[in-house]
Amino acid sequence: MSEAAVPLVDLSESREGPGRAVAAEAIRRACETIGFFAVTGHGVPQDVIAAARREALAFFARPREVKMQTPQPPERISRGYSWLGSRGLAFSLGNRTPPDLQESFAMGPVEPAPAALDGTEDARAFFAPNVWPAVQPGLQPAFEAYYRAMAELSAHVLQLFATALGLPRDHFDAEIDHHTSTMRAILYPPPPETVEEGQLRAGEHTDYGTLTIVRGDDVPGGLQVRTRAGAWIDVHPPAEGFVCNIGDLMMRWSNDHWLSNLHRVALPPAEAGNRARLTFAFFHNPNADALIEPIRGFYREGEAAKYPPARFGDLFLRKHLSAQTMKAAQGAGA
Incomplete structure (x- = not known):
């Protein structure tokens, strides 16, 4: 595979048999070279995707004062x-930039925190209640159905990760049985006539967790990923498919053999017209108390671990809070 391309992986025969090994090997090569891959044959019903999209567009079309009620x-x-x-x-990497040209609506786990976390800081940070707009009762069921579908797909991809790393397929199961994943519907509106220097729809960053699954409109001003040679290339989602990328934790788990890669969302060129772009991003995260340390799979024969063991919750919160523009500008979240 050329590093100047995001490979396409068909998951339709990846549950069992030879197709599983084929998909895992394709994912391994992608994660070693560019950290991104697209998937088809994922099994997510198209009506679940369509309902979430319909509700998201309806919400973002509402007046600001209505959206600000949640x-x-x-x-x-x-x-x-x-x-x-x-x-x-970009603040998550310590880079001060103008604010990103996007608005979004986010949610977290739909299941309550496990009993072991009751009353803890982890429960407050990772299992806080979701908030829903009273004026749009259809948004909650549509978003929760999409969230559950993404969680199921993520669990399957994590099992393929385990196979790709030379581990038992259920290696990660105990680390994600109370996953702390979040989902964000993001609207990138038509950019204003004048933008600040260095301003983008989403600044350069890496993701924080295990896996991100993205469903975005394939229009100008979309997702871009940086190759190892330093070039930025456009990422085009397959029809009825998703784009996936690994996050910092999976890179850490692989002892840096897999790449959590820089990506961004560019501004559309002037000739592309004044078009908005809608994206759903599902950020899969492990359990709050999951211990993240380099895996002794086939990569680590005779190789020392590059990172000490660390709890996911501790690793995540520091970086997440720094991406909030106002907190970073005030020096908070450090």
């Missing part, structure tokens, strides 16, 4: 509405 909480966790200019993803 704002992101003051603790800056991924719940509710984040307004245009409230986030800057």
Whole structure:
């Protein structure tokens, strides 16, 4: 595979038999070279995708004062509405940029925290209640159905990751049985006539968790990923498919043999017209108390671990909070 391309992996025969090994090997090569791959044959019903899209577009079309009735909480966790200019993803890498040109609506787990986390900081940070707009009762069931479908797909891909790493297929199962994943519907509106220097729809960043699954409109001003040679290339989603990328935790788990890669969302060229772009991004995260340490799979024969063991919750919160533009600008979340 050329590193100047995002490979396509067919998952339709990846549950059992030879097709499983084929899919796992394709994923391994993609994760070693560019950290991104697209999938088809995923089994997610198209009506689930369509319903979530319909409800998202209806929500973003509402007046700002209505959307602000379900704002992101003051603790800056991924719940509710984040307004245009409230986030800057490049801050997560310590890069100060103008705010990203996007608005979004986020949700977290639909199941309650496990009993072992009752009353803990992990429960507050990762299992906070979701907030839903009273004026749009159809949004909650549509988003929850999409979230559950993405969680199921993620669990399957994590089993393929285990196979790709030379581990038993259920290796990660115990680390994700109370996963702390979040989902964000993101609207990138038509950009204003004048933008600030360095301003993008989403600044350069890497993701934080195990796996991100993206469903986005294939229009100008979309997702771009950086190759190892330093070039930015456009990522085009397959028809009825998804784009996947690994996050920092999976890179850490692989002892840096897999690549959590820089990506961004560019501004559309002037000649492309004044078009908005809708994206759903599912950020799969393990259990809050999952211990993240380099895996002794086939990569680590005679190789020392590059990272000490660390809890997922501790690794995640520091980086997540720094992506909130106002907190970073004030020096908080450090």
